[in-house]
Amino acid sequence: MFWNKEMExxxxxxxxxxxxxxxxxxxxxxxxxxxxYKKKFDEVGLKPEDIRTLDDIKYIPYTSKAxxxxxxxxxxxxxxxxxxxxxxxxxxTTGKPVVMGYxxxxxGVWKEVMARSITMMGVTKEDIVQIAYGYGLFTGGLGFHYxxxxxxxxxxxxxxxxxxxxxxxxxxxxxxxxxxxxSYALYLxxxxxxxxxxxxxxxxxxxxxxxxxMWTEEMRKEIEKRFGLKAxxxxxxxxxxxxxxxxxxxxxQGIHIQEDHFYPEIIEPETGEILPEGRTGELVLTTxxxxxxxxxxxxxRDITALITGECSCGRTLRRVKRIQGRSDDMIKVRxxxxxxxxxxxxxxxxxxxxxxxxxxxxxxxxxxxxxVQVEVSKETFSDDVKTMEGLKKKLEKRIEETVGIRVxxxxxxxxxxxxxxxxxxxxxxKRGLS
Amino acid sequence: MKIKQLSVFxxxxxxxxxxxxxxxxxxxxxxxxxxxxxTSDFGILRMIVNNADAAKRALEETGFTTKITNVVAxxxxxxxxxxxxxxxxxxxxxxxxxxxxxxxxxxxxxxVVVLRxxxxxxxxxxxxxxxxxxxxxxxxxxx
Numbered sequence: 224m225f226w227n228k229e230m231e232x233x234x235x236x237x238x239x240x241x242x243x244x245x246x247x248x249x250x251x252x253x254x255x256x257x258x259x260y261k262k263k264f265d266e267v268g269l270k271p272e273d274i275r276t277l278d279d280i281k282y283i284p285y286t287s288k289a290x291x292x293x294x295x296x297x298x299x300x301x302x303x304x305x306x307x308x309x310x311x312x313x314x315x316t317t318g319k320p321v322v323m324g325y326x327x328x329x330x331g332v333w334k335e336v337m338a339r340s341i342t343m344m345g346v347t348k349e350d351i352v353q354i355a356y357g358y359g360l361f362t363g364g365l366g367f368h369y370x371x372x373x374x375x376x377x378x379x380x381x382x383x384x385x386x387x388x389x390x391x392x393x394x395x396x397x398x399x400x401x402x403x404x405x406s407y408a409l410y411l412x413x414x415x416x417x418x419x420x421x422x423x424x425x426x427x428x429x430x431x432x433x434x435x436x437m438w439t440e441e442m443r444k445e446i447e448k449r450f451g452l453k454a455x456x457x458x459x460x461x462x463x464x465x466x467x468x469x470x471x472x473x474x475x476q477g478i479h480i481q482e483d484h485f486y487p488e489i490i491e492p493e494t495g496e497i498l499p500e501g502r503t504g505e506l507v508l509t510t511x512x513x514x515x516x517x518x519x520x521x522x523x524r525d526i527t528a529l530i531t532g533e534c535s536c537g538r539t540l541r542r543v544k545r546i547q548g549r550s551d552d553m554i555k556v557r558x559x560x561x562x563x564x565x566x567x568x569x570x571x572x573x574x575x576x577x578x579x580x581x582x583x584x585x586x587x588x589x590x591x592x593x594x595v596q597v598e599v600s601k602e603t604f605s606d607d608v609k610t611m612e613g614l615k616k617k618l619e620k621r622i623e624e625t626v627g628i629r630v631x632x633x634x635x636x637x638x639x640x641x642x643x644x645x646x647x648x649x650x651x652x653k654r655g656l657s
Numbered sequence: 658m659k660i661k662q663l664s665v666f667x668x669x670x671x672x673x674x675x676x677x678x679x680x681x682x683x684x685x686x687x688x689x690x691x692x693x694x695x696t697s698d699f700g701i702l703r704m705i706v707n708n709a710d711a712a713k714r715a716l717e718e719t720g721f722t723t724k725i726t727n728v729v730a731x732x733x734x735x736x737x738x739x740x741x742x743x744x745x746x747x748x749x750x751x752x753x754x755x756x757x758x759x760x761x762x763x764x765x766x767x768x769v770v771v772l773r774x775x776x777x778x779x780x781x782x783x784x785x786x787x788x789x790x791x792x793x794x795x796x797x798x799x800x
Contacts, residue, residue, distance in 0.1 A: 599666050599699075599722050600722070601722060604664075604666050604722045604723075604724055605724070606662070606664040606701060606703065606724050606726040606773075607755065608694045608696060608701060611666075611696070611699065611701070612696060633698045633699075634666075634668075634698065634699050635668050635699075636666060636667070636668045636673075636720070636721065636722060637720060637721075637722050638720045639668065639720075
């Protein structure tokens with residue numbers, strides 16, 4: 224099902240023309256109106272006219288989250304505040320918040336891409352959409368609200384929290400579509416069953432749009448099983464527009480990026496080199512139509528890959544894989560990218576308990592070695608040497624299968640790995656690379 | 658006739674065995690017999706002590722991973738062929754020995770062999786039938 228079939232199934236050739244036309248326009252617009260871009264362009268001697276093909280985008284300097292923080296609050300705005308109709312902001316948990324302003328036109332784009340996103344799940348005006356993302360400065364709640372409003376569905380603007388009430392609303396109103404974070408969806412299912420005696424599969428939910436945090440295929444299966452719905456991946460970020468940058472269709476084979484509005488590239492996070500389609504790297508996005516805060520080559524820090532080939536749904540808009548990690552957490556060993564959470568997942572699968580572990584990288588003979596120290600838990604300790612050696616081998620095998628490189632597992636005593644106040648320090652890099 | 662053996666996971670790290678034994682010393686635990694099974698990066702310390710539950714508690718409170726496993730302790734005449742005879746009975750009964758360790762009791766007449774097999778109940782049956790002396794936990798704790 225399509226919201227805007229003409230655009231969503233546009234020929235690739237025509238789409239590239241449109242993207243180029245829009246890219247040239249937004250580059251000129253940003254250069255003329257945002258001092259930050261003018262300065263960046265001038266530093267590398269680039270003029271907006273130099274962008275003649277889509278390929279030329281590679282000459283444009285990247286924009287990072289740090290750049291946005293520096294100009295807090297309104298330094299990136301391309302229009303006077305009188306033209307801004309809405310402001311959203313990131314939480315600023317890792318520094319100064321990032322502030323984004325939307326013009327009336329931007330809200331129009333947001334409504335369009337969110338209407339497409341919601342329609343991709345087969346949702347129509349007949350549906351009852353419960354939005355359990357937070358409403359407010361966070362883009363999740365209002366983004367879905369605008370989309371559902373545009374589609375004409377019945378909105379239940381529950382916002383985040385108040386779990387018991389969420390479930391009562393779902394039950395009493397017959398909610399058919401749930402929008403929230405995947406971890407909250409699982410919590411809702413558990414709460415309904417354990418605290419209220421309501422079997423989640425008896426609710427009328429048929430679809431759910433989940434995002435705003437990293438999740439896995441296993442979680443998808445779990446959510447689908449518990450509620451008896453189809454779970455879809457939504458992608459977005461405040462810096463670009465909020466939710467609606469991309470969404471999964473009913474094929475559930477990757478996230479279609481709304482390419483006529485957001486131009487995707489995948490780069491090697493360390494070198495900034497552009498990677499060919501299919502390779503895994505950091506997603507970089509350029510807004511092609513945004514007026515309030517045009518964003519040129521924004522480094523999302525999200526790790527994914529462009530999926531090659533056509534989607535069975537008929538959309539020509541390219542897809543990306545589900546987000547596999549943050550480039551900040553990435554470690555590179557023997558040229559292979561890996562993430563601590565992949566190793567954590569592998570250990571969890573073998574041990575069945577939340578693991579305490581540490582990854583130690585060394586380079587003894589000009590070749591990277593990776594050691595994973597895993598704390599032996601009460602549950603996994605056996606008096607039998609064979610069993611313990613077996614556990615070690617199983618861990619090594621499962622981790623190798625998951626990350627694609629051989630690792631050495633060392634079993635260590637419980638609580639022997641350092642615990643820090645907030646996040647545990649998972650990676651010790653002794654290679655002396657940086 | 659099963660007796661409690663206390664096993665402790667030890668990382669191959671300087672001083673860890675000492676630390677574990679210090680905990681037991683402080684707790685007033687007496688060690689009857691002890692063995693270490695070691696691999697390249699960890700070891701398993703196995704002990705028969707006079708109070709396995711108290712020893713376990715003390716070790717866990719100080720952060721060690723422990724486990725109580727059942728074993729049998731048999732008395733073997735201190736003469737050539739004493740242990741071989743016992744193993745022959747087990748072999749004939751198709752019982753596999755996972756590990757064993759031995760110590761000589763104070764009088765010196767008898768060796769005490771601690772034995773873990775793949776079937777402890779059957780081990781006890783076979784050895785009792787053959788008249789092999791099996792220690793109960795109280796006797797072992799009081800040696």
